[in-house]
Amino acid sequence: MKISRVEAVPFAIPYRKPLRFASGSVSDAEHVLVRVHTDDGLVGTAEAPPRPFTYGETQESIVAIVTTVFAPQIVGLSPLDREQVRVRLDRTVGNPTAKAAIDMALWDIVGQALGVPVTDLLGGFGDRMRVAHMVGFAEPAEMVAEAGRMQEQYGIATFKVKVGRRPIGLDVAACRALREAMPEAEIYIDGNRGWTPVESARALRALADLDLQFAEELCPADDVLGRRWLVTQSSVPIFADESAPTAGDVTRELLGGSATGISIKTARTGFTGSHRILAQCEGLGVEVVLGNQIDGQIGSLCSLAFGAAFEGTSRRAGELSNFLDMSDDLLAEPLEIRNGTVRVRQAPGLGIEIDEDKLRHYRTDAR
Structure with missing residues (x-):
């Protein structure tokens, strides 16, 4: 089983009211859905929430780093090669939530492959x-x-x-x-x-x-x-x-x-x-x-x-x-x-199932 593709989909969902705190405020959840695909059809899923006022990442920067820098470095590796993935991603400084989402998506794949929850x-x-x-x-x-x-x-x-x-x-x-x-x-x-x-x-x-x-x-x-x-x-x-x-x-x-x-x-x-x-x-x-x-x-x-x-x-x-x-x-x-x-969900992996209709509605890139 090898990693065949890494997908980064930006989406935006409004909050019911703006969330305010000392370092900033947010009115929309402008996050990135990260999906790691394998050659045998398994898909690992996680979410990267940019916080520019804390880590410097933006929705646009996460999409760019995942698709143009990280994906080429890990396509072809096994999802079990998590340490190899970590080392390759850490060659690039910063970008913590982009790296974290890829890591969690890989654990999701391994859990699915073994038929056990990630927990x-x-x-x-x-x-x-x-x-x-x-x-x-x-x-x-x-x-x-x-x-x-x-x-x-x-x-x-x-x-x-x-x-x-x-x-x-x-x-x-x-x-x-x-x-x-x-x-x-x-x-x-x-x-x-x-x-x-x-x-x-x-x-x-x-x-x-x-x-x-x-x-x-x-x-x-x-x-x-x-x-x-x-x-x-x-x-x-x-x-x-x-x-x-x-x-x-x-x-x-x-x-x-x-x-x-x-x-x-x-x-x-x-x-x-x-x-x-x-x-x-x-x-x-x-x-x-x-x-x-x-x-x-x-x-x-x-x-x-x-x-x-x-x-x-x-x-x-x-x-x-x-x-x-x-x-x-x-x-x-x-x-x-x-x-x-x-x-905790008892399904294999993380138990994440995306509502594709909602994703089409809320994604902010070209549909």
């Missing part, structure tokens, strides 16, 4: 995960109302609250309102690098009585000394996200004292890279959270397949519900969140 191939720890929902920038009452809807409709009891605005009092008020409305909920905050270290320390002091699970990426990734200082000031764990996109970055953040936990995102490091980062964190005794790249259902299904496979990623609720903010999606069988959890 079982990776580790087989569980068959479901608890879900955390991201609450974006809005007035405090609106943020509380959104969290309430998620709890009532889907049973979600863990919330990632976006912070990083100035003045910090608005975010403090939102977190307080959410805690008052949901005294039993698990709450953590994500600043997307929006505050300075001093502002971050101030905010954490103001939130000290809210029993936050942790705080994620509150200040700029390149503020090395400030980030280390913030860890010494914080009474809650500080998790690295955008500052730790590679295994080397994880080493720097943890051993340098700039973070005490790591967010793992399969959309950024695929299954192969994410597994290495998880093992690295486990070896150092560091906790992780399964993050989200504002993925659609395809990306969320990939994250779920990885997160449920390991005990380490299953301890905390995974960020698996951002697709609820989209007006539509491409899966023929939508993901379902029930009682605050989502189940």
